[in-house]
Amino acid sequence: MVLKITNLKARRGGFQLYVERLEVNSVVALVGRNGSGKTTLLDAVAGLIPAEGAVEACGREVSALPPEERKLVYIQATPVDLPMKPRRFLRLVASKWGKGEWEVKEVVERLGIGNLLNSSGLSTGQKQLLNIAAGLLAEPCAFLMDEPTSHLDWFNKRIVNDVVKKIGVPVLYVTHDPFEAFYVGDVICLIEGGRIRGCRENTPADFSEVERIVKSLYL
């Protein structure tokens, strides 16, 4: 499976995004300074802002489709509130995708969120875990993830990172954390001024090398 982005152009105020070509086959960690266009790129691919160009997912050109028909799951940095208790919510999402209790149980176990199912109030990080669980149940053609672990504690961050590494569909993964980028990413891409400046395979590196590699990406 591949998420293919070609000649994608979008505007945000005076800012212009232009991505000539980006192919996401596995996990692409997208890094870049504040304001470099990471969220704009994800919003444009998801169809949340007007954009020109082509977006292909599951072998289908989706750029003319509304967001809900693109078969993409977008986990945004700030999780959305659940409209009901977690257990009911996950059951509802599962049934929408033709799944049942077994699949809910499996996702709940994978993310270690069994203790949240009957909660009536959730913290921001807990909401994010439920958002991710719902996304996994949807089995999309690709995931767009914008700093999905920014509200998570160290343990949950590692759980989500490990789930992402085994997710089996293309993931475009925005993070500000170089250690996370090198942990989850098969490929690391740098965006600057609304353009992808370069991508490199993530060859296994000792974490002591990460700072040097990040600097080499930026400089």
Ligand SMILES: Nc1ncnc2c1ncn2[C@@H]1O[C@H](COP(=O)(O)OP(=O)(O)OP(=O)(O)O)[C@@H](O)[C@H]1O
């Ligand atoms: N609501 C807005 N109105 C006008 N311009 C905006 C708006 N949001 C972003 N921009 C412009 O778009 C550019 C890209 O913003 P974007 O949110 O995509 O950056 P980012 O790389 O995700 O940043 P961050 O790392 O801070 O989340 C910004 O530099 C800014 O000029």
